[in-house]
Amino acid sequence: MSSLKIASWNINSVRARIDIVRQFLEQEQPDILCLQETKVRDDTFPFTMFRELGYDHFELKGQPMHHGVAIISKLPLHDSGRHDWQDNGEARHVGVRLDCGIRLENVYIPAGGDIPDRTVNTKFGQKLDFLERMIAWSAELKEPTLLVGDFNIAPLECDVWSHKQLLDVVSHTPIEVETLGRLQASHDWVDLGRHFYPAPARLHTWWSYRSPDFTANDRGRRLDHMWASPDLAKKATGHYICEPCRSWIKPSDHIPLVTVLDV
Amino acid sequence: MSSLKIASWNINSVRARIDIVRQFLEQEQPDILCLQETKVRDDTFPFTMFRELGYDHFELKGQPMHHGVAIISKLPLHDSGRHDWQDNGEARHVGVRLDCGIRLENVYIPAGGDIPDRTVNTKFGQKLDFLERMIAWSAELKEPTLLVGDFNIAPLECDVWSHKQLLDVVSHTPIEVETLGRLQASHDWVDLGRHFYPAPARLHTWWSYRSPDFTANDRGRRLDHMWASPDLAKKATGHYICEPCRSWIKPSDHIPLVTVLDV
DNA sequence: GTGTCGTAGG
DNA sequence: CCTACGACAC
Numbered sequence: 001m002s003s004l005k006i007a008s009w010n011i012n013s014v015r016a017r018i019d020i021v022r023q024f025l026e027q028e029q030p031d032i033l034c035l036q037e038t039k040v041r042d043d044t045f046p047f048t049m050f051r052e053l054g055y056d057h058f059e060l061k062g063q064p065m066h067h068g069v070a071i072i073s074k075l076p077l078h079d080s081g082r083h084d085w086q087d088n089g090e091a092r093h094v095g096v097r098l099d100c101g102i103r104l105e106n107v108y109i110p111a112g113g114d115i116p117d118r119t120v121n122t123k124f125g126q127k128l129d130f131l132e133r134m135i136a137w138s139a140e141l142k143e144p145t146l147l148v149g150d151f152n153i154a155p156l157e158c159d160v161w162s163h164k165q166l167l168d169v170v171s172h173t174p175i176e177v178e179t180l181g182r183l184q185a186s187h188d189w190v191d192l193g194r195h196f197y198p199a200p201a202r203l204h205t206w207w208s209y210r211s212p213d214f215t216a217n218d219r220g221r222r223l224d225h226m227w228a229s230p231d232l233a234k235k236a237t238g239h240y241i242c243e244p245c246r247s248w249i250k251p252s253d254h255i256p257l258v259t260v261l262d263v
Numbered sequence: 264m265s266s267l268k269i270a271s272w273n274i275n276s277v278r279a280r281i282d283i284v285r286q287f288l289e290q291e292q293p294d295i296l297c298l299q300e301t302k303v304r305d306d307t308f309p310f311t312m313f314r315e316l317g318y319d320h321f322e323l324k325g326q327p328m329h330h331g332v333a334i335i336s337k338l339p340l341h342d343s344g345r346h347d348w349q350d351n352g353e354a355r356h357v358g359v360r361l362d363c364g365i366r367l368e369n370v371y372i373p374a375g376g377d378i379p380d381r382t383v384n385t386k387f388g389q390k391l392d393f394l395e396r397m398i399a400w401s402a403e404l405k406e407p408t409l410l411v412g413d414f415n416i417a418p419l420e421c422d423v424w425s426h427k428q429l430l431d432v433v434s435h436t437p438i439e440v441e442t443l444g445r446l447q448a449s450h451d452w453v454d455l456g457r458h459f460y461p462a463p464a465r466l467h468t469w470w471s472y473r474s475p476d477f478t479a480n481d482r483g484r485r486l487d488h489m490w491a492s493p494d495l496a497k498k499a500t501g502h503y504i505c506e507p508c509r510s511w512i513k514p515s516d517h518i519p520l521v522t523v524l525d526v
Numbered sequence: 527g528t529g530t531c532g533t534a535g536g
Numbered sequence: 537c538c539t540a541c542g543a544c545a546c
Contacts, residue, residue: 012536013539037536039540065540066535111536152536209536209537253536253538275546276529300546302530328530329545374546415546472527472546516528516546 003237004075004100004261005030008148008226009245010108010206010254013039014070018046020248024256025053028242031074032098036108036150038068045070063091069106069149071096085133086126097143100263102232107134107149116173124170127152131179139186144232146261147189150254151225153180158200159222171221190233192226192259196240205241206254214246226259235261266500267338267363267524271297271411271489272508273371273469273517277333278302281309283511287519288316291505294337295361299371299413299517301331308333326354332369332412334359348396349389360406363526365495370397370412379436387433390415394442402449407495409524410452413517414488416443421463422485434484453496455489455522459503468504469517477509489522498524 007030011017014035025033033055038045042062050058055072059080062068068091071077077096084090095105110130113123138147155177157163166172184191197203204220211219228236238260245255270293274280277298288296296318301308305325313321318335322343325331331354334340340359347353358368373393376386401410416439420426429435447454460466467483474482491499501523508518 016539037539113535209539212537250538279529300529376546472529475527513528 001262004032004098004263005258006032006034006104006146006148006226006261007256007258008034008036008106008224009256010036010150010224010252012037012252012254014068015040015044015046017250017252018049020245020250020252022049022053023248024242024245025050025055028256028258030258032104033072034104034106034148035070035072036068036106037066038062038070039066040068059094059096061091061094063089067091067108069094069108071104071106075099083137085137086130092130098263101144102261102263103141103143103145105145105147105149107147107151109134109150109152111152112170112176114170116168116170116175127170128175128179131176131183135179135183135186138183138189141187141229144229145187146229146232146259147227148225148257148259150223151180152223153177154221154223155180156194156199156222158202159204161204161217161219161221166221171223184227188230189227190230190236192228192233192236192239193222193241193257195233195236196238203241204243205257207246209253224254224257226257228259232261235263237262264525267295267361267526268293268521269295269297269367269409269411269489269524270519270521271299271369271487272519273299273413273487273515275300275515275517276302277331278307278309280513280515281312283508283513283515285312285316286511287505287508288313288318291519291521293521295367296335297367297369297411298333298335299331299369300329301325301333302329303331322357322359324354324357326352330354330371332357332371334367334369338362346400348400349393355393361526364407365524365526366404366406366408368408368410368412370410370414372397372412372414372416374415375433375439377433379431379433379438390433391438391442394439394446398442398446398449401446401452404450404492407492408450409492409495409522410490411488411520411522413486414443415486416440417484417486418443419457419462419485421465422467424467424480424482424484429484434486447490451493452490453493453499455491455496455499455502456485456504456520458496458499459501466504467506468520470509472516487517487520489520491522495524498526500525 112127118125207214375390381388468487
């Protein structure tokens with residue numbers, strides 16, 4: 001029995017953010033870091049800093065301009081898989097198996113555009129379709145799995161700064177919440193955030209860049225999540241968010257999430 | 264009789280370079296700073312840092328994308344003028360009069376493109392024409408004047424890392440050197456650089472960004488100059504270049520020049 | 527190499 | 537607000 005610390009962070013460009021990624025790793029010392037929105041091709045991924053800190057194992061799924069996910073680890077990674085559920089070339093998923101037997105699945109669910117109507121905004125339809133394809137995949141999972149990433153959905157009323165004002169804002173619409181609910185049900189996923197901090201605790205993971213005084217009005221949302229298979233959830237001994245990272249210099253608009261497992 | 268310290272620097276974007284401009288001002292504490300290639304519109308000029316350091320007087324001539332010159336001063340500035348000698352809207356000159364009676368003229372002479380042939384490269388023709396118009400202007404100057412800026416010409420053999428290899432490279436061609444010579448003759452300008460460091464002393468003010476190890480082979484050129492009216496030159500008590508600035512983080516490709524006058 | 531800008535995406 | 541990219545200039 002040993003302790004395993006896993007972090008997840010939408011980094012909004014791993015190259016532009018390399019200094020705060022280092023700062024986070026030095027401070028939290030996770031065994032594994034899952035990144036979303038790396039915005040880098042695999043052949044220009046900034047390996048050096050990670051290797052300097054003892055992270056020698058990488059599973060990358062990048063693309064030229066947008067999206068991009070990565071798993072960066074001090075521990076060996078096996079049986080990596082990259083789902084392109086919508087067969088559109090977008091780099092939104094990478095998964096691995098760890099020596100301890102658990103699978104780690106890192107996903108960046110589409111943001112979904114501005115207008116929450118699939119008839120006028122194809123991106124919103126793509127987001128819902130992406131979730132449907134994840135549901136089919138998730139229902140078949142057999143191994144104990146940690147599913148982490150930027151889900152771009154804040155499901156509960158207390159997951160946004162104003163439930164009423166965000167009911168028609170992409171990320172908190174009823175159709176998204178309902179679809180995410182079916183994804184959760186498809187594997188009986190345990191939402192570790194709410195497992196450790198039951199509603200209505202405040203647990204925001206994202207604040208828009210567009211209000212520079214984001215701490216003043218605190219208009220955040222919980223868009224990032226870590227979900228565990230039911231049996232695996234019992235092994236989670238700790239879970240927390242790293243809110244101070246949002247105030248670091250040149251921050252990401254998202255903050256890191258951390259889960260500690262006894263494995 | 265008091266001492267007046269004037270600096271000139273092609274800064275290659277005053278906004279991108281704001282930290283090293285502050286570092287330079289704190290270190291050298293000039294009374295007046297002349298900048299070229301500010302690359303900023305006058306309405307978005309970064310006044311704040313300069314005011315924090317006691318520079319309350321500004322004469323700006325900016326434009327949206329390229330070029331742009333500025334005079335930033337602890338001392339009052341009067342009778343400002345902006346010549347657009349070629350009437351093409353390019354922000355390449357600003358001049359002022361100081362309380363001590365001398366005029367300060369800050370100019371950014373066109374680079375002139377890659378090919379030193381005015382029949383195939385209109386930019387080279389524009390550079391020579393710009394010099395001709397400066398000659399006509401300079402010949403009529405009556406006040407004691409300090410003419411500073413990025414002249415984009417290295418006139419002497421010792422002003423470039425290899426006279427032979429640069430004879431056909433824009434900035435050191437015979438026609439440019441001859442034309443700059445006539446500009447100098449038109450007012451009997453004293454080249455303060457060579458006044459204080461006679462040829463063949465090394466006195467480079469620019470090193471290309473394209474060789475990252477610029478200190479290794481030292482392929483520099485003396486493109487930046489400070490010229491004084493004959494009588495004013497007698498009042499120059501010091502002159503130097505600030506070569507370490509080329510090694511600062513996020514440097515300009517040019518270094519600052521400094522002249523001290525007893526006025 | 528290192529800026530500017532416009533466009534696209536968040 | 538913040539990023540990436542591509543075109544252009546130096």
